[in-house]
Amino acid sequence: MSFFNKVLASVGIGSAKVDTKLEKDSAAPGEVIRGVVEITGGNTEQKIDDIYLSLNTTYLKESDDKKYTVSGLIDRFRLSQSFTLAANERKEIPFTFNLPVDTPLSFGKTKIWVATGLDIKNAVDPSDNDYIRVVANPLMDSVLNAVSSMGFRLREAECEQAPHRLRSRLPFIQEFEFVPVAGPFRGKLDEMEVVFFPQSNGETEIMMQVDRKARGLGGFLAEALEMDETFVRFTVTNADIPYMQQKIQSVIAKYA
Structure with missing residues (x-):
């Protein structure tokens, strides 16, 4: 050359x-x-x-x-x-x-x-x-379908920088933001955010942020202080797929 x-x-x-x-x-x-x-x-x-x-x-x-x-x-x-x-x-x-x-x-x-x-x-x-x-694997797809069947509509899905308490291998998490447009939680919740933490053994940990709708003066004060938001974490497995809607609905109902 x-x-x-x-x-x-x-x-x-x-x-x-x-x-x-x-x-x-x-x-x-x-x-x-x-x-x-x-x-x-x-x-x-x-x-x-x-x-x-x-x-x-x-x-x-x-x-x-x-x-x-x-x-x-x-x-x-x-x-x-x-x-x-x-x-x-x-x-x-x-x-x-x-x-x-x-x-x-x-x-x-x-x-x-x-x-x-x-x-x-x-x-x-x-x-x-x-x-x-x-695309979602069968377990994640089951969760998303269950949330949709309860009357929630996906408003936005975006990756955001993860706070240190939620950070694992990656510096970000993906948040799915839903709003209730029908079903049992319409009028009770303003919105709900869902984050998946998949595990390699066929399990997925889920974190939900449930934003309750303000009711009365106390409700508005709680909303102003962001006290109306509840974080809940739970785990789902492939065995939960046939009963996913019932499981997730029971979890949300405790905080709605």
Whole structure:
């Protein structure tokens, strides 16, 4: 390789291109994702130091009483050791990884994408982004359907920075905000927020924030002081699916 070609490669001119193809564009947390990374060499030979996939989303972060949107890393997977890619060479690298159980769902403003990157020393690293639709697993779907059947409508779903007491592996949580438009809790609740904390053993811990509707002067004072909000945590399993609506309704009724 001539010195001129080396210089071209080092600034990213004529460099490698990457394209990631997913076997399917939707999956539930915990499911296997398969695909292949296609790499095409540029005009010059280049050493690829690393190939990686990263699973990402965005979330709201608050600082100095202002909220702004930032990118959040869910997980990162290394696919290959370093190798040399010849000029115009095409290479395919298959991959398989499990979608983490705490991956947010594709509801509301929440978007999830797989970013592919090549690490090329002293070069402009090529990358590729592929959006993936993350759907609820049967247990989470049962919870969402039960809430809907009780007359709640999903108003918003968004990832937000997690307070320290709720923070686990990720710096954010996904909140599902519901309002009662029919059913037994219309007129009793202003809204209800639901957060999932999935476990790897087929269980999901749920945190609900139940916002009672203000009643009379005492109710308005409680609302003004945010004393009308109740937090409750409980666990559901696959065995609860046939009776999910009854279970969740009984929990809400204690605080409505």
